[in-house]
Amino acid sequence: MRIGLTGTMSVGKSTLVHALKELPEFKDYYFATERSKYLRDLGIPLNTDSTLKGQTIFLAERCSELLRENVITDRTVIDVMVFAHCAESIESDEKEEFINYASVFIPEYDYIFYVAPTGVKIEDNGVRTTDADYRNWIDLTIRHTCKEALPYITNFGIISGTTEQRIEQVKFYLGF
DSSP states (O other), X not given: OEEEEEOXXXXXXXXXXXXXXXXXXXXXXXXXXXXXXXXXXXXXXXXXXXXXXXXXXXHHHHHHHHTSSSEEESOOHHHHHHHHHHOXXXXXXXXXXXXXXXXXXXXXXXXXXXXXXXXXXXXXXXXXXXXXXXXHHHHHHHHHHHHHHGGGOSSEEEEOSSHHHHHHHHHHHHTO
16 A cells, blocks of 8 residues: 655654554555655755755655555655645746646555644654644645545544544555
8 A cells, every 4th residue: 555644844754654653463564754854965955945856856756656566654745735836936937837747646545544633743853844824824835735635535533632642543544
């Protein structure tokens, strides 16, 4: 199965992927976590400063994950679409074309889990923005994008709570 987590920054998506990696139910899976520090060090703008080239690289990463049979990733195509939509330096017509193109890959996920930010404080990892208003804007845009994409998402779940609670919710949705 191809399982993707979507959600705004600093909600625990990577933490959840790392926790799932330890479970026997997922022993045959490949686990992909964001490489934002690596990409930033390559000179690829992140967060509000994103560019069309940067989002194209992020989309290529998500598509490379979708080439795998069993993958759990802490980002989805939806995240890429949303960050492109919210990017200040991408022209409106370019955003629309890019988002339309990226959306064709949504049905390739067997499960998409939206990770709610409720009760999770922004963690400063030295790479992502800690701007609460921007985080909320991204979250609102992700929720809106998920709602619009629901007809194209094979299976969708909303998860929240502690990492342990999220693990149980994921296992429940997957029938483990």
